[in-house]
Amino acid sequence: MIKLIELRTLLGARTILALLLSLSPLSYAQDATFIDNVLTLPKATVGEAAYSLELGLSVNQGNYDFGVLAAAEIPFTGTEGASVFDGAVLRVPTVDVGGTNYSLDLALVSGDPIIFRLSSYAEVAAPTPTALAQATTLFDESIETQIVQSKCIVCHKVGLIANGSGLLFVNTSQGSAATNLGAFANYLNGSEAARTRILSMVTGVGHTGGKQMDAGDELHQNLGEMLRLLLEHQAGI
Ligand code: HEC
Numbered sequence: 660m661i662k663l664i665e666l667r668t669l670l671g672a673r674t675i676l677a678l679l680l681s682l683s684p685l686s687y688a689q690d691a692t693f694i695d696n697v698l699t700l701p702k703a704t705v706g707e708a709a710y711s712l713e714l715g716l717s718v719n720q721g722n723y724d725f726g727v728l729a730a731a732e733i734p735f736t737g738t739e740g741a742s743v744f745d746g747a748v749l750r751v752p753t754v755d756v757g758g759t760n761y762s763l764d765l766a767l768v769s770g771d772p773i774i775f776r777l778s779s780y781a782e783v784a785a786p787t788p789t790a791l792a793q794a795t796t797l798f799d800e801s802i803e804t805q806i807v808q809s810k811c812i813v814c815h816k817v818g819l820i821a822n823g824s825g826l827l828f829v830n831t832s833q834g835s836a837a838t839n840l841g842a843f844a845n846y847l848n849g850s851e852a853a854r855t856r857i858l859s860m861v862t863g864v865g866h867t868g869g870k871q872m873d874a875g876d877e878l879h880q881n882l883g884e885m886l887r888l889l890l891e892h893q894a895g896i
Contacts, residue, residue: 700742714728748778751764798839798840807828808828854887
């Protein structure tokens with residue numbers, strides 16, 4: 660199928676890039692990809708218009724040129740996460756190339772046919788997860804089942820022997836990990852001393868519940884690291 664697409668420029672300069680395109684099915688996935696020399700941009704905006712584009716790479720005298728293989732207009736929903744064309748440069752915020760994310764600047768070097776040329780690129784650092792996100796992951800993977808449900812809940816639950824301890828958990832259910840992480844967070848309440856108290860009590864020091872793990876073993880280290888991350892989160896770091 661042949662279709663005429665107009666890419667309007669941002670500044671209303673009324674430059675119309677008209678091109679004849681053979682349309683092919685395009686994926687509407689969110690992230691830009693570069694696979695087999697095809698750069699797929701699920702969302703590229705020009706002013707208040709949005710397109711899904713497939714650009715093909717060819718190397719010409721050392722230049723990395725991209726021609727339009729396919730394009731389809733899609734509903735404009737803002738520029739978040741989009742590649743943005745300002746009339747001169749198409750900025751791709753992030754594309755995975757062989758496991759590394761890059762941002763690309765593609766300068767328009769020809770309007771007929773449309774050709775973009777790679778003018779610069781930079782590696783995009785993966786965002787570091789927040790302390791709370793890291794604590795949550797560690798809790799879900801190494802603490803909820805291995806420590807709370809296996810070693811604490813026999814006593815630390817409403818109505819059981821540790822009822823008055825200020826550290827009460829709930830049985831496994833959907834959402835129990837979040838609730839139990841919250842129990843640790845409330846007990847900590849920003850206090851390094853509370854962290855130290857938990858870490859020493861679980862090794863049996865002054866704990867009616869006795870020794871639940873050895874100081875420095877894997878469980879103990881995971882618990883210590885999770886509590887450290889929670890404190891970091893509570894300190895607003
Ligand atoms: C056999 C029962 C039992 C088990 C198992 C147990 N506890 Fe306890 N724990 C208690 C009791 C009873 C108290 C309250 C009296 C005390 O402080 O010793 C307590 C108190 C605590 C306190 C002090 C709370 C305060 O008042 O400040 C902490 C922290 C604690 N436990 C952590 C844990 C953790 C974490 C686990 C699991 C790794 C665990 N306990 C396993 C019975 C238990």
